[in-house]
Amino acid sequence: MVQSVSRPAVPVAGVADEGRSESxxxxxxxxxxxxxxxxxxxxxxxxxxxxxxxxxxxxxxxxxxxxxxHFDSIEDLGLALVEESFVSLREMLKDVRRSDPTYRTIIDSSVRVLGEHTMAQHSHFAFISRERVAGPPAVREAIRHQIDLVERELATDLARLTDPAHWSAEDLRVLSNLIVTLMVGATETIVNARPETRPAILETARTQLRMMLVGALRWSSR
Amino acid sequence: MVQSVSRPAVPVAGVADEGRSESxxxxxxxxxxxxxxxxxxxxxxxxxxxxxxxxxxxxxxxxxxxxxxHFDSIEDLGLALVEESFVSLREMLKDVRRSDPTYRTIIDSSVRVLGEHTMAQHSHFAFISRERVAGPPAVREAIRHQIDLVERELATDLARLTDPAHWSAEDLRVLSNLIVTLMVGATETIVNARPETRPAILETARTQLRMMLVGALRWSSR
DNA sequence: CGATCCGGTGGACGGTCGTGCACCGGGACC
DNA sequence: GGTCCCGGTGCACGACCGTCCACCGGATCG
Missing domain, CATH: 1.10.10.60 (Homeodomain-like)
Incomplete structure (x- = not known):
């Protein structure tokens, strides 16, 4: 028995007890x-x-x-972690949207926000990118579903920025998927790279988004 | 002792014995x-x-x-599987290069080859995409290294197709990384999707490559 | 032909795993 | 103030894990 009677149920105290017992x-x-x-x-x-x-x-x-x-199984725990991680991700997206609605600087600000959040919420982003392909089936599916939602939202955002005469709904979805795939890739690279290479990775992501933007501006659905 | 003396060392016979004993x-x-x-x-x-x-x-x-x-450990086995899987992948790339050097149809033929190979070598491609982010560290590193090599090769291929006045070596590397990231993403989607959705995924990949090609044709390194 | 090599066997070890069960003790509630 | 609730304990179980060891017997080689 390693836990003395004087420190009864709470497994490990985060801050000092301050005398006040919790509910x-x-x-x-x-x-x-x-x-x-x-x-x-x-x-x-x-x-x-x-x-x-x-x-x-x-x-x-x-x-x-x-x-x-608290949990039925590790898989159940995993689903809770997916939930939690996507709260982080959605906060990031909120920051992206807030940052800049014009597309002069939309790329720079988006990539900057991505860099900041992958640094601050490193564990969450690493968790998503890892379990997305290697987690238990239910966890994989939950992550895919969430990413799918993000893709749809991005598609509706893009609809407001593009000329409806040139962009079909289907092509918006495809472009959205393209951008999300690219950002997921960048995130994977970041969370697996040494910290000092981070700026270079972000610079690469910026350039890639610019290349795509050039393509998107000339695009017209057949 | 479950193995009788009449079937001595060989664990499980693939084909009939044909009387001829192996070395x-x-x-x-x-x-x-x-x-x-x-x-x-x-x-x-x-x-x-x-x-x-x-x-x-x-x-x-x-x-x-x-x-x-045969192997020191599971990790050692994993490295052998990486080796083997990239033999599959390189055969695919050989097919891509063989298929069509013009870029009228380069996208269609590349995506077609990708579809064929991910079907035929499903296990290998699934293995790479999974262990790339979730495998033992040494396996992850081996896969990253191989993908890095592929990226470099693609960059030199692209150098022959593009105008050196508009494309710096760095930007070629970035474009190459963009394409590889996109194809890795498509592969991940394919190996995790139901077979009947495969054509739609490939069609999406085709469109995305076209979008990028539009961008790349207009690109000029600053 | 006899000696050696080597891929296979089988048993045993100490450790970790998930999970079932009875039980405890303090907060919550009538 | 007595009762119930419930998050925690402790123990035990059978299964599976990686690894050590001595040994076997057919292929290989001098």
Whole structure:
């Protein structure tokens, strides 16, 4: 028994106790957070499919069976992490939209925002890019669905920026998919590269978006 | 002892024996092949990092320790699979180059070849796209290195098709990276999609390449 | 022909895994 | 203030894991 009676249920204290005891709901939520953080951290250099419930429990400082009080399985945990990661991603997209509605500087500001967020939310972006192709089936599907939603939203954004005479709905969807694929690729490169190469990667992404923009401006659906 | 003395060392016979016994080298090579195939098959819906040596051995029909006669570890096996998978990929690229040197039809023929090869070598392409981001570090690195080589080769190909006055070496590298990223993305989509959606995915890839080609033709390095 | 090589066997080890179960003790509620 | 709820404990189970070891027997080689 490694936990003394004087520090009863809370597995690992984040801040000093300050005498004020939490409600049961707060406690549960806090443990849940610890589990999510620990899982995100532990699968950083492998994958959810190679993560064991016991590893997570040990990292959090609870007994393995206590895990079930919060999640049915690792896969269930994974779905929660998808949810959480896409909150990060959508905040990024909100920043992109807020930053600049003109397309003189839209590329620069978008790439800048991408760089900032992949740095600040590194674990979330790495998680998505990894589990997107290698996670448990249900997790993969959830991520694909979310990315699909993002693609659709981008397509409607693009519809406002382009000439409807030249751009069919289908082609907008295709362009949107192209841009998202490219950004996912850039994100994957960033999260797997050494930090000091980051500016060069972002510069590459900028140039690529410019090349595509040149194409898009001349495009006309047949 | 489940294997009778009448079927001595060979774990699982591929074709009828035809009375002719193999040399020791041939036997070893054959078992090695079975291991590679079994591993490729077993990690199809998870990842190398979730694959155990014992699963592979059981699938092949050998005792776990016999695995070590062929590979040091699962990671070592993974590197062999990378090697093998890129043989497939390079054969595809050879087909692409052979198919058409003019760029009237270069997009159509390239995408057609991509479709054919991802169908025929489905396991290899799925393996690369999965382990590229989720495999053991050494495997990831090997794949990145190979893709990097492909990118360089594409860049020199593009150098012959473009006007040197408008395209700097750096921009050729960036364009090459753009195309490869896009094709990797298309491949990932294909190997994870239901077979009947394949034509639509390829059509999307065609359109995207056309959009980029429009951009590339107007491009000029600043 | 006899010695050697080597891919295979089979058993055993210590460790980790997911999960079932009974139980505890403090917050929440009537 | 007594009762219930529920997130945590601790233990045990059978399964699977990688790896060590001694050994076998047919192919190979001098």
């Amino acid at each position: 049961r709901g707060e406690r549960k939520e806090r443990t849940r957070r610890h589990i999510l953080d620990a899982a995100l951290d532990l699968c950083e250099d492998s994958s959810l499919v190679a993560l064991s419930l016991r590893q997570v429990a040990k990292e959090v400082g609870i007994v393995p069976t206590a895990f079930y009080r | 020791r080298g041939e036997r070893k090579e054959r078992t090695r092949r079975h291991i590679l195939d079994a591993a490729l098959d077993l990690c199809e819906d998870s990842s190398l990092v979730a694959l155990s040596l014992r699963q592979v051995a059981k699938e092949v029909g050998i005792v776990p320790t016999a695995f070590y006669r």
